[in-house]
Amino acid sequence: MTQGAFVDQYRRTATHTASPLQLIIMLYDGALRFIAAAEVAMANNDRYGQNENIQRAQRILSELTASLDMQQGGEIALNLFTLYGYAYEQLVQ
Numbered sequence: 001m002t003q004g005a006f007v008d009q010y011r012r013t014a015t016h017t018a019s020p021l022q023l024i025i026m027l028y029d030g031a032l033r034f035i036a037a038a039e040v041a042m043a044n045n046d047r048y049g050q051n052e053n054i055q056r057a058q059r060i061l062s063e064l065t066a067s068l069d070m071q072q073g074g075e076i077a078l079n080l081f082t083l084y085g086y087a088y089e090q091l092v093q
Helices: 003-017 020-043 047-066 070-092
Strands: none
Touching (some): 020 047
16 A cells, blocks of 8 residues: 555544544645645746645635534624635635
Protein backbone atom coordinates (compact mmCIF):
# COMPACT_ATOMS: atom_id res chain seq x y z
CA MET A 1 0.00 0.00 0.00
CA THR A 2 1.40 3.39 -0.94
CA GLN A 3 1.72 6.30 1.45
CA GLY A 4 -1.15 8.08 -0.30
CA ALA A 5 -3.39 5.06 0.24
CA PHE A 6 -2.51 5.06 3.95
CA VAL A 7 -3.37 8.75 4.20
CA ASP A 8 -6.69 8.19 2.42
CA GLN A 9 -7.53 5.29 4.75
CA TYR A 10 -6.63 7.42 7.78
CA ARG A 11 -8.88 10.25 6.60
CA ARG A 12 -11.79 7.89 5.96
CA THR A 13 -11.44 6.37 9.41
CA ALA A 14 -11.13 9.80 11.03
CA THR A 15 -14.30 11.09 9.37
CA HIS A 16 -16.31 7.96 10.14
CA THR A 17 -15.40 8.00 13.83
CA ALA A 18 -15.50 11.77 14.44
CA SER A 19 -18.17 13.51 16.46
CA PRO A 20 -20.34 16.14 14.73
CA LEU A 21 -18.24 18.89 16.33
CA GLN A 22 -15.02 17.27 15.14
CA LEU A 23 -16.44 17.03 11.61
CA ILE A 24 -17.23 20.77 11.60
CA ILE A 25 -13.71 21.53 12.83
CA MET A 26 -12.29 19.31 10.09
CA LEU A 27 -14.32 21.21 7.52
CA TYR A 28 -13.08 24.56 8.85
CA ASP A 29 -9.48 23.30 8.78
CA GLY A 30 -9.91 22.06 5.22
CA ALA A 31 -11.42 25.34 4.04
CA LEU A 32 -8.57 27.33 5.57
CA ARG A 33 -5.99 24.95 4.07
CA PHE A 34 -7.52 25.26 0.58
CA ILE A 35 -7.77 29.04 0.84
CA ALA A 36 -4.10 29.23 1.82
CA ALA A 37 -3.17 26.97 -1.09
CA ALA A 38 -5.22 29.16 -3.44
CA GLU A 39 -3.32 32.22 -2.23
CA VAL A 40 0.00 30.50 -2.92
CA ALA A 41 -1.20 29.44 -6.38
CA MET A 42 -2.40 33.00 -7.05
CA ALA A 43 1.00 34.41 -6.06
CA ASN A 44 2.66 31.91 -8.43
CA ASN A 45 0.25 32.81 -11.25
CA ASP A 46 -1.00 29.20 -11.22
CA ARG A 47 -4.57 29.70 -12.44
CA TYR A 48 -5.41 26.00 -12.39
CA GLY A 49 -4.22 25.51 -8.80
CA GLN A 50 -5.95 28.70 -7.73
CA ASN A 51 -9.25 27.61 -9.25
CA GLU A 52 -9.04 24.05 -7.87
CA ASN A 53 -8.38 25.19 -4.33
CA ILE A 54 -11.03 27.93 -4.41
CA GLN A 55 -13.59 25.42 -5.66
CA ARG A 56 -12.69 23.01 -2.86
CA ALA A 57 -13.10 25.76 -0.26
CA GLN A 58 -16.43 26.72 -1.85
CA ARG A 59 -17.64 23.12 -1.66
CA ILE A 60 -16.78 23.05 2.03
CA LEU A 61 -18.67 26.29 2.62
CA SER A 62 -21.64 24.82 0.78
CA GLU A 63 -21.49 21.75 3.02
CA LEU A 64 -21.29 23.90 6.13
CA THR A 65 -24.29 25.92 4.94
CA ALA A 66 -26.28 22.75 4.22
CA SER A 67 -25.52 21.42 7.70
CA LEU A 68 -27.17 24.37 9.45
CA ASP A 69 -30.40 23.66 11.29
CA MET A 70 -32.28 26.90 10.81
CA GLN A 71 -35.24 25.65 12.90
CA GLN A 72 -33.27 24.91 16.05
CA GLY A 73 -30.21 27.07 15.44
CA GLY A 74 -31.99 30.38 15.74
CA GLU A 75 -29.87 33.50 15.56
CA ILE A 76 -26.59 31.57 15.60
CA ALA A 77 -27.61 29.54 12.54
CA LEU A 78 -28.74 32.70 10.77
CA ASN A 79 -25.44 34.44 11.55
CA LEU A 80 -23.44 31.44 10.33
CA PHE A 81 -25.57 31.29 7.18
CA THR A 82 -24.74 34.95 6.51
CA LEU A 83 -21.05 34.42 7.29
CA TYR A 84 -20.75 31.37 5.04
CA GLY A 85 -22.51 33.23 2.22
CA TYR A 86 -20.15 36.18 2.59
CA ALA A 87 -17.08 33.95 2.60
CA TYR A 88 -18.35 32.12 -0.49
CA GLU A 89 -18.88 35.41 -2.33
CA GLN A 90 -15.38 36.57 -1.37
CA LEU A 91 -13.97 33.41 -2.91
CA VAL A 92 -15.93 34.14 -6.08
CA GLN A 93 -14.40 37.62 -6.18
